[in-house]
Amino acid sequence: MTVLVEWIRKIRRWMLDLDARIDSTLFSTGKGTRELYERYSAFMDRFHVGRWKRWVFIEPLSEAATLGLGGLILMLALAVPAFRETADEDWLKKSDLAVTFLDRYGNPIGSRGIKHNDSIPLEDFPDVLIKATLATEDRRFYDHFGIDVAGTLRALVTNAQAGGVRQGGSSITQQLAKNLFLSNERTIERKINEAFLAIWLETRLTKNEILKLYLDRAYMGGGTFGVDGAAHFYFNKSARDVNLAEAAMLAGLFKAPTKYAPHINLPAARARANVVLDNLVDAGFMTEGQVFGARRNPASVVDRRDENSPNYYLDWAFDEMRKLVDTFPKSYNERVFVVRTTIDMSVQRAAEEAIENQLRQFGRDYHATQAATVVSDLDGGIRAMVGGRDYGASQFNRAVDAYRQPGSSFKPYVYTTALLNGFTPKSVVVDGPVCIGNWCPQNYGHSYSGPVTLTQALTRSINVIPVKLSIALGGKEGPKAGRKKIVEVARRFGIKAPLPDTPSLPIGADEVTVLEHAVAYATFPNRGKAVTPHAILEVRTGTGDLVWRYDRDGPKPRQAIPANIAGEMAEMMSHVVSEGTARRAALDGIPTAGKTGTTNNYRDAWFVGYTGNFTCAVWYGNDDYSPTNRMTGGSLPAQTWHEIMLAAHQGVEIKELPGVGMGTKLPQSPSAALLAAHGAAPKPPDIRPPPVLTKRGADVLVQVEKMLDDAARTVDESAKPAKPVSSTSAGFTESFASALPGASTASTAPRKY
Structure with missing residues (x-):
């Protein structure tokens, strides 16, 4: 007991000592x-400043320091996304590829890089x-x-005064x-x-290195870089040998290589070169006499109008x-490649001509100015691609980068989802009014057909049925769940477009690209197997070593x-x-399906x-x-598809x-049936593409039309009935005759045609 009391006293003294030490500290x-x-x-x-000196000097400096610190933090936050672009140690090599492209048969078709x-x-x-x-x-x-502050401010003032972009500040x-x-992309x-990357480049490279990279990497039009x-493309010479006029034309391309490319618009290129010559004088680099x-x-360029890459x-x-190339090992330093692609140039030319001819003949009537197409084999290899009517006028690739509503061509994904969930092609659904919230879809003719099978609904492109299917697919969970199933199936096919959930999704209100849509449809003839769109078959180095091959x-x-679902959908x-909205697309003797x-x-x-x-x-x-002038998918699109696919199937099994x-063979025309009834052998079907008017032929006809107008005007103004034919008219006769294939101007005797 005594020992315990002693320990308690020691603990108390120790705690008192600790408390004293804490208090003292x-x-x-x-x-x-x-x-x-x-x-x-x-x-x-000692530094106290009062009265007016405080408000004139101290307070502004304090506010400036506060705002400067906040601005510095904001700049660091904004700089993070820019500096992420430089995280790759090989940032300088990422854009220095030089690629020569071959078609699927090994023929050169162009280059990039x-x-x-x-x-x-x-x-x-x-x-x-x-x-x-x-x-x-x-x-x-x-x-x-790295940033020309004075130049940027000057450009802002000039553009503000002009009410548009007149000068660039970069x-x-x-x-x-x-x-x-x-x-x-033009975004803030x-x-x-x-701006941040420009400052970063200035810290990593010298001025001469930056200028050299700019001269080597800038896009200059015509698929050329640097x-x-x-200089080789436009003037057929090295940049070492260009003269002042050619140098001015090249320098004018940096601003807008598409707009001022001399092989596309020579007058605009020469006008731009004149502006460059003015700049040389204004900057004091040369005198007016030196640029005279x-x-x-002005510079003359190589005629490349017939080079249809x-x-x-x-x-x-x-x-x-x-x-x-980004997937290759980082230790791989090769930057020059020869790439064999999937393109078939005969199909490519047929696609380009088909679109141009359809737009030339019917574009004005239908108020349609653009078109795009993609032809793919069943492995996903793209045999042809047309991204617009004129690459020279616009490099925007409508086949790859444009998102457009597919309309009823989206419905096969809906019907596939239905077949996957217990429906059959013969399942009957009532075509009648239906609403989801305040949205009530209408059929093309604003009428209803009553009970129809899924095959009939797809053939006649009825809008109400896919919407009803989306409701049925959702079951107790509602239409939203049904649309989710449809999107999942579209994703399996290869559609990567956003496809936001909207009530009108089943009838094609969500946007897709031509490329994805074309290759996704390959799932049907592929017995349900989806493939990836691709352009590259094999990659070799400049010395011929195989680097990559698609099949491997x-x-x-x-x-x-x-x-079996793919087969039912194809049927x-x-x-x-054969009997629906796309009869103009039917191919004689070739099994065809589509939407x-x-x-x-x-x-x-x-x-x-x-x-x-x-x-x-x-x-x-x-x-x-x-909007177009009531153009439907069964008109120009089906006609164009028919022409392209005729060419694509030439020489293939x-x-x-x-x-x-x-x-099956298409029904015979009445004349062919009459010949067959009288024992005459009908002419074998010609599956070659129908003859079309080429661009050169159209130009000749336009020239002939102008000559006819000029001649008629001359005759109206100066010719009299008593006088013989004027020399102008005779000259026109010779010119017109020379424009005809195989014509001769040796004789002006009248001919009968």
Whole structure:
């Protein structure tokens, strides 16, 4: 007991000692802190500024420091996305690819990327080319830190006064940053990233290195990158050898290579070159006398109008190649490649001619100005791609980058979902009024057909049935669940478009691309296997070493739906061509299936179809989303599809279409039936593409029309009945005769035709 009491006393004394020490420490700390604060206050009192001096000097400086700190934090936050672009140690190599493209048979079809061979050092570029570039693009290039503040402010003032974009404020460093890391989209985010990356480039590279990269990497039109590649393309010479007029034309391309490309619009290119010559004089780099000769003798360019490269296809293939190179090991340093693609140039030319001819003949009547098409084999290899009517006028690829409403051509994904969930092609659904909330879909003729089978509904493109199917697919969970199932099936087919959930999704209100839509349809003839669209068959180095091959290294087909469902859908969709809305697409003796699509106000018209060999999607419309003149998918799209697929099937073995079998001959015309009844052998069907008017032929006809008008005007003004035919009229007769194939002007005797 005594021992316990002793321990309790010791613990109490120890705790009292600890408490005393804590109190002493707190007191000493507080006292020391107070003394330090008093000393600090006494020291700061020496700098006290009162009255007017405080408000004039001290307060503004304090506010500036606060705002500066906040601005610094904001700048760091904005800089993070820009600097993420530089995370890759090989950032400089990502954009220096040089690719030569071959068609599927090994024939060269074009190139993309920068020119590697015989790369020209900066000091070897002509002085006039360097001066023309600096005078036009960035006169203070060697004076600023990556952003030309004065130039930017001047451009803002000029554009504000002009009410539009007249001057660009980006420095050469900013433009290089955009070329190396960013896209061409016009957004505030891109401009902010561009500014930060420009400053970053200035810290990593010298001014001469930046200028050299800019001259080598800038896009110069015609599929060329860099001034040396452009000089070879436009003038058939090295950039080392260009004269002042040619240098001015090249320097004028940096602003808008599409608009000022001389092989497309030579007058505009020469006018732009004149502006560059003015800039040389204004900047003090040259005198008016020195540029006078270049004004009087503008540059002449190589005529490349007959060189029809599949540029939309090449742009897409080059993007695919850049993504593919990113998958190669980082230790792989090769940057020059030869790529064999999937394109078939005969099909490509047929697609281009079909679209051009349809738009030339019927575009004005239908108020349609643009079209796009994709032809794919059943492996997903793109045999042809047309991204617009004229690549020279617009490089925007409507087959790959444009999202348009597919209309009823989306319905096969809905019917496939229905078949996967217990429906059959013979299942009956009542075509009658239906509403989801305040939205009530209407059929094309604003009428209803009563009970119809799924096959009949798809053939006649009834709108109400897919909506009712989406409701039925949702069951107790509601239409939203049904639409979710439809989107999941579309994803299995390969549709990657956003497809937001809207009540009108089952009738094609959500947007897709022509490329995805065309290749997704390949799932039907592929017995339910979905494939990936691709342009590249094999990649080799410049020395011929095989690097990558699609059949070995590419993605494999995936079973999206059961084969029997794919067959049932093909059988249902074949009725659309044989007796439904797409009769103009029918191919004689070739099994065909597909679906038309027409959107609200006729803004988009589609036909997407397939055979046992190929699938093809055709879209018509306008870039500004203005409505067409009642164009439906069964009109120009189906006609164009017919012409393209006739050409695509030349010289190939016609394959059976699963679910349909082999094709049947189309019904004979009355004249052919009459000949057959009298024992005359009917002429074998000609499955060649119908003769079409080529662009050159159209130009000749336009020229002839002008000559006829001129001659008629001359006769009306000066000819009298008593006088003989004038010399002008005789000259016209010779000119007209010479314009006819095989005509001779040796004799002017009248002929009978």
